[in-house]
Amino acid sequence: MLSVADIRQHLASLHEVPRAQARAMIPDFYTSTEFLEFEKDAIFRREWVCLGHAGEIAGPGDYFTTELVGEPLLVVRGEDGTVRVLSNVCRHRGNVVARGAGTARLFSCAYHAWSYRTDGQLQAAPYMDRVEGFDKANCALPAFTTEIWQNFIFVNLDGKATPLAPRLTDLLPHIDPFQHQDRISVFTADDVWKTNWKCLTENFMEGYHLSATHLKTLHPITPTNLCAKIEGNAHFTAYRSHYSPETPERTPYHPNLPVEYRRHSTLFCVFPSFVVSYASHFTLYMCLRPGAAVDEVAIHWGVAGYVPDRHAPEVAPYVELCNAFNAEDREKLETLMQGLRSRHYTPGRLGPEDFEGTIWDFYQFMADRVGRS
Incomplete structure (x- = not known):
């Protein structure tokens, strides 16, 4: 070998x-x-790695989940119509947030019920108002660099690749x-x-x-x-x-x-x-x-x-x-x-x-x- x-x-x-x-x-x-x-x-x-066709998530809230080299991903069309590739890992203690595919307005982690909007922002975190200094604004799901080309959804995990379309x-x-x-x-x-x-x-x-x-x-x-x-x-x-x-x-x-x-x-x-x-x-x-x-x-x-x-x-x-x-x-x-x-x-x-x-x-x-x- x-x-x-x-x-x-x-x-x-x-x-x-x-x-x-x-x-x-x-x-x-x-x-x-x-x-x-x-x-x-x-x-x-x-x-740049392709994850699917934008038509697979045609409407607001449509989503599917996948993984790329061990990175759990949530591919979703937001309420604003924007296609995003989000980290599918809860910002609390790291469990997977969403599974499968479907349509949702909120994604709730089944472990401790932290929930996220379609743009990745944290919507709710039960009882965390009792934690001094906790700020929901700092707990959004990370968004990966994404480009739509020919209606196909591409992601770049490290965010350093040059734009795809000119290539x-x-x-x-x-x-x-x-x-x-x-x-x-x-x-x-x-x-x-x-x-x-x-x-x-x-x-x-x-x-x-x-x-x-x-x-x-x-x-x-x-x-x-x-x-x-x-x-x-x-x-x-x-x-x-x-x-x-x-x-x-x-x-x-x-x-x-x-x-x-x-x-x-x-x-x-x-x-x-x-x-x-x-x-x-x-x-x-x-x-x-x-x-x-x-x-x-x-x-x-x-x-x-x-x-x-x-x-x-x-x-x-x-x-x-x-x-x-x-x-x-x-x-x-x-x-x-x-x-x-x-x-x-x-x-x-x-x-x-x-x-x-x-x-x-x-x-x-x-x-x-x-x-x-």
Whole structure:
């Protein structure tokens, strides 16, 4: 097993490797528990991480809870309409305040009944008026740095990341025509797969596996040979997955969707771990974060569409399709983790630029962030 320093040194060496000579990463990149712990601090506490779609909390008081590298979070739309990501830890003795998802005007800690408003301010603390010097104004739930981009909710735990939107300006020409801002949230789910978070990030972002892994689900729609890489930058990677000529139009789509955008999906990754597919009719997104172990990835995923509501007849068949190809990916990625633990595996060459160039972009991001010679 390589040390964290060894893995970082290997990442740093990738800057000297020509793209034409690119190989898959060493197994320890995915299987080292020590490196995962390092990633949590060096990447997930410092980068912008997507938590979900703003449509999941469409009205005042709507909320959901989650966690990120052990930090309990409360994602809520306030009475003022502002989306906030608050610490979900009571300011009294540290218990979790809210659980699950729903709608509330107050969040009351079940331990000692301290209650908080949707903006995080302490509303009530029983009997604390008997404590000399106690000041409710100093007991608000901390708010994390938050940015809404393309209706997605991003958080930066350490509050030091540069703004997100300017990083992604180069991506906009490839995705704005889909009119994603007019798509509503129609489905969400949470899951845990037995694979490393990077394995799923890479899998979502390469078209090489589409025809082999998804022979009956995606190959008839978006075969591997019709994938085309989009030039990315240090903050994202992307590719187009063109539809087979036999594929009928995928509807319903926005009336202003250009004709050429009706015949492909654009898949992109906002580093480190937000992966998305804008198809002509629906958006599929996955918010990925490390799980409890090196071979676990926690997934919050959902679908948004240009439909009147979540009960529109087109929603269920698309979610069914997503569940089918997700199950195929899950099977392959969980056996991948078994293979990566072999002492006899030597990383192979990456595929053509249009099929696996996105993987090389991801490696370069990791090298930039945590590589060290």
